[in-house]
Amino acid sequence: MAFETDRPRSVTSVFVCDDSPAERFLMGQLIKERRNLYLAGAASSAVGAVQAIEAAQPDVVLLDHLDHNGDVSIIVRAIREAAPGVKLLIRSGLPASQIVGVSSADGYVAKAQDPASLWQAIDEVAEGG
Secondary structure, eight states: OOOOOSSOTTSEEEEEEOSOHHHHHHHHHHHHHOTTEEEEEEESOHHHHHHHHHHHOOSEEEEOSOSSTTBHHHHHHHHHHHOTTOEEEEEESSOGGGSBTGGGSSEEEETTSOHHHHHHHHHHHHTTO
8 A cells, every 4th residue: 555645746845954943934935835845844953853854754954054063964964864865955154165064965055045046956956966
């Protein structure tokens, strides 16, 4: 018997993790407006989000670089252990070159970029690019 979900297969589920309530709300609203995206959940800290990510098993996690003691690879590793198939996309106000451990994620997108760049980055990491 096949397991059914409340989203079509062609839709990418996205979990948002950002310490800013405004950013979480904005990302959630923007994701909800996209036909090919599904908001799987949101959390204010990556450490607190690991269990929620494990339960939701999203396709992509949008992860703010903050709250990881300066090294994003620590939380990337914890999320991958909880949800091995998830793709991690760092979304930050800092340039990638200033984020320790950014290469451990599947991609990076700057917060200042237009939404089209974010959608493209989500699509690329979800497809394994």
